Amino acid sequence: MTASIGTSPPSPPSPPGPSAPDDPGRFARLPPVRAFDGWRAQALADPRHDQRTAAILGISLGVCFTICFVTGLFSHLQQQPVSWFTVPSQPAGLFRVTQGLHVATGIATVPLLLAKLWSVFPRFFRRPAVTGVAHALERLSLIPLVAGALYQLFSGVINIDLWYPLPFHVITAHYWVAWITIGAMVVHIGAKLTITREALRRPTATLATAATSATANDAVVVDPDAAHTRRRFLTFVGASAAGLTAVTVGQTLAPLSRLALLAPRSPDLGDSGFPVNGTADETGVTAAATDPAWRLQVIGNVATPLSLSLADLQALPQREAVLPIACVEGWSASRAWRGVSLPDLLSRAGAGPDATVTVRSLQKDGGYAMSDLNHPHTHDPDTLLALEADGQVLSLDHGFPVRLIAPNRPGVLQTKWLAVVEVH
Amino acid sequence: MAASTSDGGIDEKPEYGPSFWIGLVIGWGIIIWGLRGVLGDPLGTVPPELARWTFGLAVAHDAILAPLVTIIGLALAWILPRRLRGPVLAALAASGIVMLFSWPLLRGYGKRDNNSSKLPHDYVVNVGIVLAVIWGVALVTILVRWRRAARAATLAPVETPLDRADGAP
Numbered sequence: 247m248t249a250s251i252g253t254s255p256p257s258p259p260s261p262p263g264p265s266a267p268d269d270p271g272r273f274a275r276l277p278p279v280r281a282f283d284g285w286r287a288q289a290l291a292d293p294r295h296d297q298r299t300a301a302i303l304g305i306s307l308g309v310c311f312t313i314c315f316v317t318g319l320f321s322h323l324q325q326q327p328v329s330w331f332t333v334p335s336q337p338a339g340l341f342r343v344t345q346g347l348h349v350a351t352g353i354a355t356v357p358l359l360l361a362k363l364w365s366v367f368p369r370f371f372r373r374p375a376v377t378g379v380a381h382a383l384e385r386l387s388l389i390p391l392v393a394g395a396l397y398q399l400f401s402g403v404i405n406i407d408l409w410y411p412l413p414f415h416v417i418t419a420h421y422w423v424a425w426i427t428i429g430a431m432v433v434h435i436g437a438k439l440t441i442t443r444e445a446l447r448r449p450t451a452t453l454a455t456a457a458t459s460a461t462a463n464d465a466v467v468v469d470p471d472a473a474h475t476r477r478r479f480l481t482f483v484g485a486s487a488a489g490l491t492a493v494t495v496g497q498t499l500a501p502l503s504r505l506a507l508l509a510p511r512s513p514d515l516g517d518s519g520f521p522v523n524g525t526a527d528e529t530g531v532t533a534a535a536t537d538p539a540w541r542l543q544v545i546g547n548v549a550t551p552l553s554l555s556l557a558d559l560q561a562l563p564q565r566e567a568v569l570p571i572a573c574v575e576g577w578s579a580s581r582a583w584r585g586v587s588l589p590d591l592l593s594r595a596g597a598g599p600d601a602t603v604t605v606r607s608l609q610k611d612g613g614y615a616m617s618d619l620n621h622p623h624t625h626d627p628d629t630l631l632a633l634e635a636d637g638q639v640l641s642l643d644h645g646f647p648v649r650l651i652a653p654n655r656p657g658v659l660q661t662k663w664l665a666v667v668e669v670h
Numbered sequence: 671m672a673a674s675t676s677d678g679g680i681d682e683k684p685e686y687g688p689s690f691w692i693g694l695v696i697g698w699g700i701i702i703w704g705l706r707g708v709l710g711d712p713l714g715t716v717p718p719e720l721a722r723w724t725f726g727l728a729v730a731h732d733a734i735l736a737p738l739v740t741i742i743g744l745a746l747a748w749i750l751p752r753r754l755r756g757p758v759l760a761a762l763a764a765s766g767i768v769m770l771f772s773w774p775l776l777r778g779y780g781k782r783d784n785n786s787s788k789l790p791h792d793y794v795v796n797v798g799i800v801l802a803v804i805w806g807v808a809l810v811t812i813l814v815r816w817r818r819a820a821r822a823a824t825l826a827p828v829e830t831p832l833d834r835a836d837g838a839p
Contacts, residue, residue: 337716380690387698390701396727412723426704426708429698432700441685459773512791517786528785595722
């Protein structure tokens, strides 16, 4: 008997060339149609293309797309408020977390989706293409699923990279295509529920046996170590997702900012040490914002309308709050903001307890020249008309002379270069 | 369930129970809601352009990217020695993902002259670092496997006729 040393001796190297039994090129010498069938049969017997791998990747994608959908919906509700849901003003960092998660998950989904599509690609060519009405409906539903998923990731990535080549409003389309993709995902889950359950329950050996018995092509080689091959493939996919996340998530997770080699923003780079979206020059407010005649008007449903100069605002009681500025593009940065508390200012103007507010910028055009504050945000003492960030007077690009900064709110709604506080 | 198909491959036998029909009705309800939103805001979504881009991406994937990856994968798997296959193909796939993801950064489409906080890094250098790490890991994996195999070959005992059960030479 051969003495056991705990490790199997290595198998002899395969002879080179297409005659080797595990040689992927052995179908190349066949006529094209048979070669294609051979490739497909071999691919389907490969554990990286089997149902268990598809199921594991499918579940991972389902979780990721659900996270993106829920967090995206939250962002949408912040920007397009509805009567049946009031966005709370606390916890202050909630939007930072949800939007950071939205973008980080979307980035991690890129390798997952590509791996899943590669894994199921041989099934794309099944014959017959459809076996009945139900099967036709299932395959039809794959079109919005695949097209929608690819569009969502593509539009998400180009949006955080500030690249706008599409001839339509990317975010509006991103929102509606999200519904289409999620709907198609629900159809897919319903169609694959039983298969997924069986594929995850079935021992790996049974899968290999099924592959052997089900194939009529003798040339197909079944991987004797399918579990190991699958584990290595899934480890690679997981590592790719983790790696891509690691080199980008530092744009919102400051401790990892040095690792954020592929992040389009850095939380500590920019004017005054944090990023800027629209600059004063771009928005055409430089002259108005630096004009000594500038006044902040507090108007609308108030007992005493106010017209305040910068010196007037500086003379009012000041409040400091550490709040994140969190952008929909996924970056965020916390700063110590100092300025006049909005509820304090409203009480000086004699606004009622049910008041809500619209703030308007010196910026004349654009979707972010104004923003509405709901009741919780209007009355949160940490909602500031900020004059300083980290002990320094606001720079022009960050909203000098005064900007809105409120807890749990997207950066695009933290209106800069304020001119009017209109009370409702 | 695995079932034989006409081309000799294995595909799941389609089974459509209640979960499929429930999912179909709910799912298509949501899809129609989304389509209604797309069509209801034609100035924002420009439906013909949106359709062109969404289906274009799917076609680009299915007709170009996936076949290209498959052909390159098969060709390299044919050419490369077995021990190199896994690490080299994995590194190549990871590099492809990184390049695809970084393309807008490398091209600098989002850069603005008057705003240094937009795309603030040197992405050519940074992508180079990421690719160097990927191929470094691949190289280490190859070396570790090679060393393990060499050690196993050294430790493997030489089989003598006396070791065999039948004692035959």
